[in-house]
Each structure stands twice: as C-alpha cells, then as structure tokens.
Amino acid sequence: MTSRLPKLIAFDLDYTLWDLWVDTHVTPPLRREGDTPNKVLDKYGESISFYRDVPQILYRLRAAGVIIAAASRTAAPKVARQALDLLLLPHKPGERHHNLPQTGHLKAIEFFDQLEIYPMSKIAHFKELHKKTGLPYSEMLFFDDEHRNREVATLGVTFKLVPDGLNLRAFEEGLTEWRNAHPDLVADGHEQGQQDEESEAVNGSEHVGDDEDEHGDGIVFTNDAS
Ligand SMILES: [Mg+2]
Numbered sequence: 001m002t003s004r005l006p007k008l009i010a011f012d013l014d015y016t017l018w019d020l021w022v023d024t025h026v027t028p029p030l031r032r033e034g035d036t037p038n039k040v041l042d043k044y045g046e047s048i049s050f051y052r053d054v055p056q057i058l059y060r061l062r063a064a065g066v067i068i069a070a071a072s073r074t075a076a077p078k079v080a081r082q083a084l085d086l087l088l089l090p091h092k093p094g095e096r097h098h099n100l101p102q103t104g105h106l107k108a109i110e111f112f113d114q115l116e117i118y119p120m121s122k123i124a125h126f127k128e129l130h131k132k133t134g135l136p137y138s139e140m141l142f143f144d145d146e147h148r149n150r151e152v153a154t155l156g157v158t159f160k161l162v163p164d165g166l167n168l169r170a171f172e173e174g175l176t177e178w179r180n181a182h183p184d185l186v187a188d189g190h191e192q193g194q195q196d197e198e199s200e201a202v203n204g205s206e207h208v209g210d211d212e213d214e215h216g217d218g219i220v221f222t223n224d225a226s
Helices: 054-063 077-086 122-133 147-155 168-181 183-191 193-204
Strands: 008-011 067-072 114-117 140-144 158-161
Touching: 008 114, 008 122, 054 067, 054 168, 067 077, 067 122, 077 114, 114 122, 122 140, 122 147, 140 147, 140 168, 147 158, 158 168, 168 183
Parallel strands: 008 067, 008 140, 067 114, 140 158
Antiparallel strands: none
C-alpha cells in the first residue's frame, strides 16, 4: 500500500474546517483568551473552533512536507484570515513531529502555505494555486462541504466532498480517491523527494506507546477518533 501523498492539499474553511460561516455567524473583532488552544471568540462570545480531527491532520501534512492551502469563497475574507491567525493548534503529547517544536501551540495560519480567500468560483482559487505553486492540478486534493465546488474537478483537481466537515475517515478516503485517480503518480512517487521527507519523518518522530504507523508516512497519531 502506497503512502504517496498529493503535493498540495487544499481545504475549504466554512463547514469543512469549522462549523460556521464566518461571513454570517461571526461578528468581529475576534479575540483569544490567553493561549487557549483551538478557540477564538467573536464580539458576542460566539466561539470558532476547528473540528476535532483538523489539528492532527494539519500537523501530519506539515510534517510530510505537503503544501497546505485554504480555498474559501467567503464574503468575509478578513475575518477568516483573522480566525486562522488567532486559532492555536493544540499539540498533544504523542503527536511529536520531526522539525516541529515539541511544546506549545502553533498558530493555525502558520500551517497554511497558500491562502485563497475571496468570493468567486473555486475554479479561480485553483488557477491561482496552480500559478503560485507551479504544481499540476493532478497533484492537488481538495476537501469541501459543498457539492457545487466539485466544479474544480474539471481542472483535474481531486475533489472530496465532506458534508459533515473534515474528519480522519473522510481525510483517508480523500487520499485513497486521489491515489486511485493517479496510479501513475503513485507508482513513481517514491523516486522523488517525498521519500526523503517521509524517511526523515520516520527517523525524526518519537513514537509513543502502542500506536501504529497506519499511514506508512512515519506520522503516528494518538487516534481517539471514532
Ligand atoms: Mg464550506
């Protein structure tokens, strides 16, 4: 079973990474109480948090060297950016990753290499990602809760619908769909740089307890997901 990952994985924000629409349900200014992880409050005390599995997925992708992108068509791009800037990702013991600090929380926005946040068809967002990264669409996997955004598949992006938001199961299904769509890329994936990154991740991570490296990419989760 291959562990080849796409070179770029993009995520919608609203109802894909968190359970609200930032342009409808959130009133700026936003704030965070101290270093509280995964929680930001708006003007009226409404909270914004990532879905449970999102932090570990972002940590995993970053450790594997995958380019992480946000592709959102929200009408409130500034609020969305501010939420990403304020949200801290909890760093659980047992999720130790190569070349990442072993303590403290990291700002969510630091996990995102590319931010495409503006109200247009997501075709535009992916054309920008292609232009900025130089990567072919075949190396892109996109998670989104809205069926209408499947139109990016016409470019060659693999689209994974996540009607209940991102979770580990949907994430793995997305990876499988991408691999099935690109047997050619998967077959030669280990001749490229990714193998080196994965090897480093294996050597650099300190596995704890009885967790298994289910994904074969050297990253071990303390998997409390159902
Ligand atoms: Mg959405």
